[in-house]
Amino acid sequence: MYDDTQKSLTTVDVEQYAPLVKRIAHHMMMRMPACVQVEDLIQAGMIGLLEASQKYDASRGASFETYAGIRIRGAIVDEMRRGDWAPRSVHRNARRVSEAISTVESKCGRDATDQEVAEEMGVSINEYHAMLNDSASSRLFSFEESFGDDDGRQSGDGVSMAFAPPQEGFQRESLKQSLAQAITQLPERERLVLALYYDEELNLKEIGQIIGVSESRVSQIHSQAALRLRSRLADWRESD
Numbered sequence: 001m002y003d004d005t006q007k008s009l010t011t012v013d014v015e016q017y018a019p020l021v022k023r024i025a026h027h028m029m030m031r032m033p034a035c036v037q038v039e040d041l042i043q044a045g046m047i048g049l050l051e052a053s054q055k056y057d058a059s060r061g062a063s064f065e066t067y068a069g070i071r072i073r074g075a076i077v078d079e080m081r082r083g084d085w086a087p088r089s090v091h092r093n094a095r096r097v098s099e100a101i102s103t104v105e106s107k108c109g110r111d112a113t114d115q116e117v118a119e120e121m122g123v124s125i126n127e128y129h130a131m132l133n134d135s136a137s138s139r140l141f142s143f144e145e146s147f148g149d150d151d152g153r154q155s156g157d158g159v160s161m162a163f164a165p166p167q168e169g170f171q172r173e174s175l176k177q178s179l180a181q182a183i184t185q186l187p188e189r190e191r192l193v194l195a196l197y198y199d200e201e202l203n204l205k206e207i208g209q210i211i212g213v214s215e216s217r218v219s220q221i222h223s224q225a226a227l228r229l230r231s232r233l234a235d236w237r238e239s240d
Contacts, residue, residue: 014053017064017068020065020068020069021048021072025041025045027203040079044079048072048076052068093135096131098227098228098234100112100121101117101228101231103120132220133216133219133220135226182229183229186225186228186229192211193211204219
């Protein structure tokens with residue numbers, strides 16, 4: 001195993017964390033289009049692991065596994081973005097959904113329902129759900145990623161707050177606090193799906209079995225939670 005007093009890990013030590021890369025890759029694979037191969041995610045994740053081993057500094061306070069997990073996920077997301085397989089129309093529709101949620105909730109003073117958002121957008125409920133499915137299958141969702149630009153690019157590089165420059169660390173901490181508050185105000189089912197997916201690392205099928213809906217519906221709930229968060233934190237994005 002690695003020595004916490006060392007600044008980086010040896011190649012032999014890095015190999016011991018290959019299972020971590022595979023676990024993260026298979027978990028993230030659940031939200032990828034069918035054309036993506038898990039081997040590609042693992043390869044990208046291994047690059048992230050190697051970068052983590054070179055940049056890790058135990059004196060910053062975070063464990064290597066925590067830091068490496070962030071770098072691995074970031075490397076996989078970056079690799080998928082470089083593939084540029086998500087149509088711009090999907091990102092435009094995601095923005096429209098977020099804006100419609102904001103409009104409905106401003107009018108009603110409560111959580112917007114699927115039907116209300118669809119009516120605000122002038123589409124059928126089936127069309128609305130299709131947009132949510134497209135959003136789910138075209139991008140990886142991380143809390144920070146939800147606040148990138150409308151083409152789906154992330155504003156940050158996924159580096160741990162503990163290893164970021166002071167100004168960037170402060171901004172990320174501010175975002176983290178704002179998100180934590182916003183998440184507590186999500187509808188109960190959306191909160192549950194996020195908790196099961198990100199905290200418990202269950203896949204969509206497993207979550208569906210727990211809450212009694214289809215895997216496709218879990219995907220829709222997940223996407224709607226992300227877009228609802230985006231709409232509710234619009235002021236944070238504009239002031240950043």
